[in-house]
Amino acid sequence: MSLPAFTYTIELLNTGHNRVDFRCGIEALDRYLREQAGQDLRRYVATPFVLCDVDANMIAGYYTLAATSIQVEDLPKVLRGKLPRYPLVPATLLGRLAIDERYQGQGLGAFLLVDALRRSFMSEIAAMAVVVDAKDEQVRAFYEHHGFTAFPGQFRRLYLPMTLIARQFS
Template sequence: MAWLFEPLGRHHDRADFQSASPALNACLQQLARKDAERHIAAAFVMVDDATPSRIVGYYTLSAFTVEVRELPEAQQKKLPRYPRLPATLLGRLARDARHPGTGTLLLMDALARACRQSGQVASLAVVADAKDNAALSFYRKFGFANLGDHENRVFLPMGTIAQLTHP
């Protein structure tokens, strides 16, 4: 068995996916493909090569901007004096409840993909909105820090991501 990460396609069985979050299930089942077709968010799925239509987990990436004033002061000093800078939004991240432990693999693929793409389309960081305290703790384990006064919005600079994903 090998894990594969690929863009969400028509052949993937979205109806069978069951995470612990009904909202994240509904997003995959009802919105993810439409959002991808409309260029709103790109959805990527994790599948087992033995059953490539069964979704083990998914995430979405899209363009985003961060207000420079929301970044930590030490980081602001290193940046140009623009009011906003480009970032990548990790909009959704979910794993099927039948596959514990795969969340880290999903996150690492999302970060590596965002880092690779930042060479083509500039991105200062990956931003995520943690849906609850468990998700917030999960992101913080990988070095994500709070962005501004948003309680659940976190970010990870692209330089840190490069070190994490390409040691």
């Protein structure tokens, strides 16, 4: 993972950010940032964080975090044995992650993923894992490359246990 080659900040989305010019190549992710992300933040549904190129006044990328839960029976048996006998356990959902086309190919997806994992780990709210829903095989491969594992029988839903995230930041 490399640091951005520009002066940057990672911060909560706010009305001062230029969302109109963001283009990642996936219309649904572009539209979400333009039209829905601010509403999700105000309604406490998801928390969007943006990677800003300070000098260009552009959003280079963004991701969202939200609370979710995992049905314990959906986890591998070896992991279930280490958890309390609750039907659900808390988790953090990394709902969206996108990089503007002008910034793609610079490792910024991995950079934002690490930031999202760090924020999830540092949260004062308990979560046993970070969960993602990969939209396609390329996205799935990205998350698997970074240590995520698919839920048994769920090809595109993946998780990274907080115990592994904690090791990364210890």
